[in-house]
Amino acid sequence: MSRINLLFILAVLGVAVAPCPAAGEIRAEADLRVRQEILDGVYHFTPDHDRNWIRVRSRVGFQAFTGSSVFHLRLTNEHRHYLHPDQDFDWDEVILDNASWEWRQDGTQVTVGRQDIIWPGGFLMLEGHPLDGSRSIYHNAVRLRSRGERGSLDLAMIRNFRYDDLVIIDDEERALSDADEVGFALRFERGGVHLAVIHKEENDLDLRTLTLNAGIDRELCCGRKLTGDLALQYQDGDDSLHPGDGWAVAGQAFLNGSVADVARAEAGLFYYSGQGNDLRAFRTPWGRWPKWSELYIYTLIGESTPGRVHVAAWENIAAPRLTLTRDLGRGVQGKLGASYLLAPEPDWQARGLLTQMGATFKLGHGVDGHLLWEMLDPGSFHDGNNGLPPLTETAHFLRWQLTWAL
Template identity: 25%
Template sequence: MMSRHASTWLAALAAALVSTGASAGTQETDATSSFKPGADLRLRQVFVGNVGLNDQSPIADRTFQRYRGRLWGIYAPTDHIVGTARLMWEGRHYNKPEENQWPVPGFETWYSGGLFFDLLDVTFNDIAGSPLSVKLGRQEIILGNGWLVLEGTPIDGSRTIYFDAARATYNLESIGTTLDFIYLNQDADTGRFPSPLNGVIEDQIEQNETGAILYARNKSLVQATDLDAYLIYKSSTPENTPGNIRVNNGAPFPSPPDSGVAYTLGMRAEAKPTPQWALRAEGAYQWGTRNDADLDAFGFNARATYSLNDPLANRFHLGYEFLSGNDPDSNDTQAFDPLWGRWPQWSELMIYQWPLESRVGEATNLSRLNLGWGIQAHPTTLVTVDYHALWADEMTTRTPAQLVNLSGESRFRGHLAAVWLKTKLSKHVAGHLVAEYLWPGDYYAENRRDESYFVRAELNLTW
């Protein structure tokens, strides 16, 4: 539950927003008002079974609640200037595990997180009458389907996804093209401005990061097709803090930092050639250095969707993803770096299992085949069912100490099934129920083959 200190700050800021016209949020204003306030509350109940795929571990099972509240507003004194800000707080309560079971000191059953701005930016549109816009400050950035750029703060588990960034967008409308240049500067924790109002400093990533992205999008070269091309630079610098312990979401846990400079060159295409078919594919090549080794990696992600266009909106999809793994016989590293794509793109459960061989949410060394079906079971309710067959590209891990988690017998990771029920009852009330189950394969060591599950119920209230 929210601490008294956090409640006081939240109430004070709400009053300040209303009285001063300060701005917070991501929704857009309309022509009738220069200020738009808003708020939401996200409530989650989560059950996770056999984190680490070993049911003998005292912390294998997790049961906890998450409470996230946000206040926002937008202030647009003119059509050319828009200021945004959003204040958020999230706390947790753990039923499992208990405090004395956690292997690292500092675990709290009741955890009150930081109260801080996860959005605080200003946008300048049509600068000097040109098709150039510039957005400065703490903002959310999603490129394409978010495969490589979406999550700037992976350690906090979907509480926030922000980047501290400057983004310039130039719209070449005559040729159906937009160009984005983005500069990113991420601190490893929340201690920089705008720092938490209640003084709670938490880790957001394992290292300080800077990045530059050149991203081009075209809608005119091929009919009914979006074509994207990009070049991404990422520099990772470990903090001066000794050790690998990170603290967020009420749990201190080990996670090693990265160092090095990586370049990623990629292309993406998304097309709708007929009313029934939707296709998308994205591929990227990486080079540079990572943790004192030369980087040479490749990734690919594609999906084909067929829609029946019937009253229940039945659709079926087939997908494939490949992320290269590290060759254990090479002095270089071939493990694909997901950059800022460390979020549950296709599995909530696997977010908890990746630390067996990499880090939280860091999918790599992967070959994944996906079959899925979706149906609009009710005007308010969407149901989707997915099956994933999972393999590893190489028999390897991020660190030598993690090798004990692999068997050396097979590259088959296992079978994963997922079911989602998403509902939107009104513009104020929405929610979902998701369940996943993993049958581990022989890729994992014998003591890491216990079946695992994830269940989450979520309620969203928006004003």
């Protein structure tokens, strides 16, 4: 057993037996999420293009507060009922989703163990292991956060594994990421401007990346807000297709503001470089999640390369994007969106027009929900002439979801 695994097991035992003094507090947590997802024509790279499943995720845990310390433990299970194609039912795993000790003092926090790490917007840092979907997003990390008059600092030392050795019940030996990973992430923010650096090493296939990031998240006059990021990435390694070293680039820029006091609009664009003569394909360090689309994360699987599943792999993709949101009353918010997806390499072919329509709502007593419909009208990039499985007919993604939290 590796030392890192032993440390995390000891952390779990510490959480389980930690005494809570009379002056302390134990706070229970539990939530349930039920969603049905219908994918029509999305799995174009398989003989059966359609999927229909119901996903049920349950989480239970607690936080124990004692002095300046907080102990956190959370267990998670998510199982799927496949309606199409028909599959035998499986309760799936119960995993150790969070197990951490945190020390807090005068604007400083130190967190050790299995924990969620989310940077604002999630452009580069959110998802610790993209291959198991939205079941969990944890990192195994030591994290330091400090906030003061001169700004805020966020530093994390991360060690994630391709396979989880701490499954509690019914280990499926499921790959969580493409490789074992080790790295660090540092972010400094002051006055709505941030600078960040992320170093990441992936083992088997071997790849080292150093990502430098500068961005803005600032309120402007008249209720407008400007957000943007620019990321420059150096890569070195052997991914079997493109060995050696090189540079990659990614960015986003959006302006958000009110429209006639009846809705809010957000307009802008995003860009992730692809493999070409001058640039390499950008590898978002820990930003592989449905930031831009729920439908298209599955379409990208058709672009997988040896040893690497491209689910939510935002690379060689760019788009202008417009979204509108409006409060509809009674806790309901509606949203419309459109993105014209492009592939920068080899020659800026159209991936297609992606449209989105959805609504979120609150029912009270801890119950929330949402509805979502996405539609992709594929472009010439998907015509089958780029060495990829063809996608020539309109694809749809539909979801309803209900969540309850204690």
